[in-house]
Amino acid sequence: MGTSKLTHLLSPGRIGSLEVRNRIFMSPMGDNLGEGNGHVGERTKRYFEARARGGVGLIIVGVGGIAYPAGACIPNQVAVSDDVFLPGLQDLTKRLHAHGAKVAIQLQHAGKVATQDMACGRPMWVPSVPEMKAGDLFNDLTLEEIRRRLLEELQQKAGLGSVWRFFDRHGISFKKKRSGGRAGSA
Numbered sequence: 500m501g502t503s504k505l506t507h508l509l510s511p512g513r514i515g516s517l518e519v520r521n522r523i524f525m526s527p528m529g530d531n532l533g534e535g536n537g538h539v540g541e542r543t544k545r546y547f548e549a550r551a552r553g554g555v556g557l558i559i560v561g562v563g564g565i566a567y568p569a570g571a572c573i574p575n576q577v578a579v580s581d582d583v584f585l586p587g588l589q590d591l592t593k594r595l596h597a598h599g600a601k602v603a604i605q606l607q608h609a610g611k612v613a614t615q616d617m618a619c620g621r622p623m624w625v626p627s628v629p630e631m632k633a634g635d636l637f638n639d640l641t642l643e644e645i646r647r648r649l650l651e652e653l654q655q656k657a658g659l660g661s662v663w664r665f666f667d668r669h670g671i672s673f674k675k676k677r678s679g680g681r682a683g684s685a
């Protein structure tokens with residue numbers, strides 16, 4: 500497609516005092532490319548650098564943790580909660596500016612969906628801890644749920660007419676419930 504039809508998209512824009520070379524913005528996406536300790540490293544820099552080189556006007560880095568590691572929602576997100584993170588962030592902006600892109604970062608605390616807090620057992624920063632429901636992330640299945648799900652799946656897949664009860668080794672044995680009522684080990 501010729502660029503003539505994209506004159507508006509490709510013309511300079513402005514957000515307040517921020518001048519941008521065109522109207523192509525990269526929306527914030529938690530890319531999970533950080534260094535695992537909140538720092539911006541080479542992976543993040545190269546990823547965004549490729550977009551800047553390609554012509555994006557404004558790059559918005561996703562999920563910059565404001566209380567890192569608290570509130571993190573992915574293992575390798577970048578952090579803005581301490582000056583120790585500045586060198587990586589400064590180098591990132593320098594490299595993106597060199598390609599003519601402007602850079603912003605999304606400030607983030609994942610609140611009740613801070614999956615890293617859940618995974619690491621940190622207290623969650625929410626007004627009230629959400630009630631865990633079956634199917635939520637990191638919610639343990641109860642033994643009864645495991646039994647029920649296994650039973651349902653097995654029955655469905657194998658097309659079994661009768662119900663097999665599955666117990667793990669702590670729960671004793673396999674049992675077959677027959678219509679007549681006799682149960683035996685399998």
Ligand SMILES: Cc1cc2nc3c(=O)[nH]c(=O)nc-3n(C[C@H](O)[C@H](O)[C@H](O)COP(=O)(O)O)c2cc1C
Pocket residue numbers: 526527528529530561562605
């Ligand atoms: C992989 C992925 C990660 C995303 N991560 C974030 C994020 O960290 N923060 C956010 O505000 N939006 C996030 N989004 C939403 C995008 O920024 C964007 O709003 C969404 O993809 C819709 O874009 P569109 O309006 O251009 O279709 C993410 C989207 C995708 C596909």
